Amino acid sequence: MRNLSRCISAVLASALRNLDSSQYHDFKRALKCVRALVDFSLMAQYRSHTPDTLSYMESYLQTFHLTKDIFVKFRTSKATRTRADRQDWELRELMADQRAEEVHHRTVANRNRQADQKRVERSNRRADLIPCENHINFIKMRYMTHFASHARHFGSISMNSTEIGELAHKDEINDGYRRSNKNDTARQILSQYGCQHALGMTLQTREALSKVKGVIVAEDSGMEMLAFSSHTTPRRVLKGCMKNTSTLTELCATLNIHYSDMMQEILCFTRQTAPDDRRLPADPNEVGLLPVERFAPLEILVGNLQETDKFQIHRARCTATKAFRNGGPRNDCLWSRLVGTRTMEI
């Protein structure tokens, strides 16, 4: 219908351009009916609606219903045609019997005239029967009346289109089923499509990344990262500064961790960093004097898979020793680049 609506109006208008006076009214009505249906179809595909567009839709549908009877005579069903043939046959039998009874009292000219009259009568009865039986009341014609109310209650019609599911049935479900071992197929279909999709995305991403200049390989991790305009690592932002923590001692008290354990970890971390001016002091007493700021979440800007100039914000939330959302599942991630040796005993 979508493809048909693109050309049907133009084709009809072109085909019906040279009309004589007897055809003019009917063909104009046909064109009006088709135009109303095409307008309705185009408006039904709108992604969003206003009261005005919905009222337009309803008026187009109303016009269509008022003018659709021009096509009724072409909607003869097989059952109607069979019924008309049966009626025609019964009439012919009846007329043949009558003719047999009257055959001795009429001349040949009278008989021929009477036969012509009966043929016209049969034809008229058939012509009367067919329009009575024809109709355009089928389910697809009926549900168009609900489009406007559906859009008012649930949003645009295209959101509820089944086309995506129907297309998915071909590529994703049929192929997945064919490749499965026919046992527990649902899981295998989902798994197969997931793998296929992930592989496709990976290949596209690699292709996109290979075209981008400024890709660097981060030391120690072996990971490739995009070099941004002024940064060489993904941009990170610490947020939610907590004001009651200014030294390591206070931090340990807040987290309910032994100061000695914390200091041991700090010193371990310090030993792994390169010995330069930026390195933390190796003396525990000096480390204890350094100012500390504590934060709640860390925001990491991660480049989109296909659009290297756009980013998603991934948030790593800090929950200390408490369970997050009563111990429920969580999707927080934390990326870190270890300084020093890549392999570390844990």
Add this chain to the structure above:
Amino acid sequence: MVQTGGDANYGDLGGRVVARLLALFKISNILSEAGAVHWLALVCILDPVNSGRFHIASGDIRVSRRVNGRDMRIVSIGE
């Protein structure tokens, strides 16, 4: 996830281990001339169950709390 080993380590985790984020903090080295600020994260390392391989029934990689040994680590999250 914290990268702690080579790609061959920890099964499907590829050398990374799952960690629970305990604290995020900045520490300024005011005692040095450079005055570097380190962004650090205190994490609690969780041990992968079944050598970090997917649990067949659920499709998840399961982790558990470390029973013995050091479980806390400080890792750099930037500067």
